Amino acid sequence: xxxxxxxxxxxxxxxxxxxxxxxxxxxxxxxxxxxxxxxxxxxxxxxxxxxxxxxxxxxxxxxxxxxxxxxxxxxxxxxxxxxxxxxxxxxxxxxxxxxxxxxxxxxxxxxxxxxxxxxxxxxxxxxxxxxxxxxxxxxxxxxxxxxxxxxxxxxxxxxxxxxxxxxxxxxxxxxxxxxxxxxxxxxxxxxxxxxxxxxxxxxxxxxxxxxxxxxxxxxxxxxxxxxxxxxxxxxxxxxxxxxxxxxxxxxxxxxxxxxxxxxxxxxxxxxxxxxxxxxxxxxxxxxxxxxxxxxxxxxxxxxxxxxxxxxxxxxxxxxxxxxxxxxxxxxxxxxxxxxxxxxxxxxxxxxxxxxxxxxxxxxxxxxxxxxxxxxxxxxxxxxxxxxxxxxxxxxxxxxxxxxxxxxxxxxxxxxxxxxxxxxxxxxxxxxxxxxx
Numbered sequence: 001x002x003x004x005x006x007x008x009x010x011x012x013x014x015x016x017x018x019x020x021x022x023x024x025x026x027x028x029x030x031x032x033x034x035x036x037x038x039x040x041x042x043x044x045x046x047x048x049x050x051x052x053x054x055x056x057x058x059x060x061x062x063x064x065x066x067x068x069x070x071x072x073x074x075x076x077x078x079x080x081x082x083x084x085x086x087x088x089x090x091x092x093x094x095x096x097x098x099x100x101x102x103x104x105x106x107x108x109x110x111x112x113x114x115x116x117x118x119x120x121x122x123x124x125x126x127x128x129x130x131x132x133x134x135x136x137x138x139x140x141x142x143x144x145x146x147x148x149x150x151x152x153x154x155x156x157x158x159x160x161x162x163x164x165x166x167x168x169x170x171x172x173x174x175x176x177x178x179x180x181x182x183x184x185x186x187x188x189x190x191x192x193x194x195x196x197x198x199x200x201x202x203x204x205x206x207x208x209x210x211x212x213x214x215x216x217x218x219x220x221x222x223x224x225x226x227x228x229x230x231x232x233x234x235x236x237x238x239x240x241x242x243x244x245x246x247x248x249x250x251x252x253x254x255x256x257x258x259x260x261x262x263x264x265x266x267x268x269x270x271x272x273x274x275x276x277x278x279x280x281x282x283x284x285x286x287x288x289x290x291x292x293x294x295x296x297x298x299x300x301x302x303x304x305x306x307x308x309x310x311x312x313x314x315x316x317x318x319x320x321x322x323x324x325x326x327x328x329x330x331x332x333x334x335x336x337x338x339x340x341x342x343x344x345x346x347x348x349x350x351x352x353x354x355x356x357x358x359x360x361x362x363x364x365x366x367x368x369x370x371x372x373x374x375x376x377x378x379x380x381x382x383x384x385x386x387x388x389x390x391x392x393x394x395x396x397x398x399x400x401x402x403x404x405x406x407x408x409x410x411x412x413x414x415x416x417x418x419x420x421x422x423x424x425x426x427x428x429x430x431x432x433x434x435x436x
Contacts, residue, residue: 006148009139012204013132014151014158016087016197019190021159023094026186027121028254029167031055033261033268034183038102039111055115059122060368060376066126067364068224074131074360075223078214079138079207082360083131087201089124091194093117098187130364133347138209143294149348150290156343157279157286160253164276171269213357223358227365231354234415238350238366239373240408241302243401244309245346246374248339251394252278252332255382256320263386264323274325278332282340289344298349299413301341306409308338310402314395321391353416374401 040051066086074082097117103110132152140148166186173182213219220226227235253275260271293301312335319331347363354362385393 006136006140006144009136009204010148010151012200013083013136014155016083016201017128017132017152017155018158018162019087019091019193019197021156022162022193023090023121023159023187023190025160025163025253026094026166026190027059027097027118028250029163029186029257029272030183031254033257034179035114037179038183039114041103054380055111055118057376057380058115058118059125060371062119062122063126063368063371063376064365066123067130067368068126068361069123070127071130071227071361071364072222072224074127074134074364075358076219078210079131079135079360080201080204082127083135084198084201086124086128086131087194087197090121090128091190091197093120093124094187094190095194098184098190126368127360127364129347129367130351130360133351133363134210134360135204135207137348137351138207139205145348146290146293146298146345147287148290149351150287150293150344152347153290153343153345154283154286156249157282161276161279161283164272164279168269168272168276171267171272209356218357220357223361224365226358227354227362231358231362234353234412235362235366235369237408237411237415238353238362239370241306241350241405241412242346242367242370243374243408244306244398244405245339245342246371247378247398247401248309248335249343250375250378251382251398252335254379256332258379258383259320259386259391260328264321266323266325266328270325271328274329274332277329278336281333282336282343285337285340286344289341290348293345293348298345298352299409301345302349302409303406305338305340305342306402306405308341309335310399310406312338313398313402314392316398317391317395349412353412 035055036051039055070082070086097114100106100113100117101110106113129152132155133149136152137145137149163186166189170178170182170185256275257268257271260266261268289301289305316331316335319327319334322328350363350367351359353366381397382394385397
């Protein structure tokens with residue numbers, strides 16, 4: 001029965017998370033290819049690209065607020081209702097973006113409304129990963145938590161795959177048709193996916209770990225405040241571990257699209273196909289990473305991923321900037337390996353860093369803060385660095401983020417190893433943790 005519940009929880013989490021990331025990434029794709037022309041037509045060249053990408057970053061600035069609010073409620077009310085909430089908010093905002101008139105129709109109100117809807121998306125995403133990871137791992141046996149937790153982590157690349165598949169046939173449209181209505185199709189199609197995800201998340205059982213805490217009266221009165229007061233260093237270190245993964249993933253999925261089409265002259269369809277195949281392989285690598293972590297430990301997998309990203313920082317740049325389609329594809333595949341090594345165990349690793357009665361808040365706050373320093377500004381930093389210093393400057397950027405993640409990961413492992421017993425005693429639970 002436990003195995004059946006584990007599988008149901010994993011399926012509900014991965015499908016729902018994939019849908020939310022689909023919504024998130026169709027925005028990212030549109031920001032790289034469309035929004036500078038539809039919502040910011042007065043800005044040309046680099047300025048238009050940077051402003052368009054900045055609307056993508058806005059959501060990350062709001063994510064920590066969503067992490068605090070939704071994480072707080074997730075530790076007090078339950079994991080499942082928060083996952084239903086995040087899916088509803090994300091889906092509603094995505095649908096409205098697809099219906100939003102452009103600048104030529106609404107004037108300045110169009111980009112303002114776009115940013116407001118993007119803020120709603122960011123708020124929802126702030127509580128998504130934490131709830132999905134916890135609902136899955138807390139339904140699983142300790143020796144299988146890495147395996148089942150990894151399925152949540154493929155939501156990101158799967159969402160990108162789905163978004164890319166929808167955008168690919170639209171590239172056959174004439175430029176005028178694509179800019180006027182073609183880009184809206186992926187946003188409107190999300191309505192179907194939202195209904196599916198809503199039904200799945202409404203039918204899964206609540207986390208048994210949360211139910212036990214609630215029955216014992218061990219829920220924290222103010223979990224978000226407890227995290228900020230009691231575990232600030234741990235939370236910041238968790239944020240630091242996310243930096244390299246966030247930068248790598250969004251450079252591949254957002255900056256790579258913009259750079260390949262505008263600077264290298266590669267067609268939208270070609271670069272989208274490269275991203276599509278790379279992300280499918282990434283999903284396979286992620287599950288393999290999660291499975292292996294149940295044997296060798298989360299910490300070792302995270303460290304291997306961070307070191308791998310540092311080693312490939314400059315080779316990835318050289319391959320992508322070559323302009324050769326096959327070399328670009330090789331670069332993407334190679335970088336997916338260390339990215340997946342860390343990403344496959346990231347959610348469970350972060351969750352295990354906190355006591356069970358505040359782990360929704362801790363995971364969500366730490367992760368979303370890290371996303372600001374990594375994913376949020378990565379496309380804009382990359383565009384600015386390339387315009388000022390050339391493409392090779394991105395190698396130093398990736399290397400610096402990898403070193404920060406390496407230091408942070410070592411810190412999380414040491415703190416968790418030294419405090420596991422104390423944390424479990426605080427809430428009266430024997431929840432297993434495997435930080436390394």
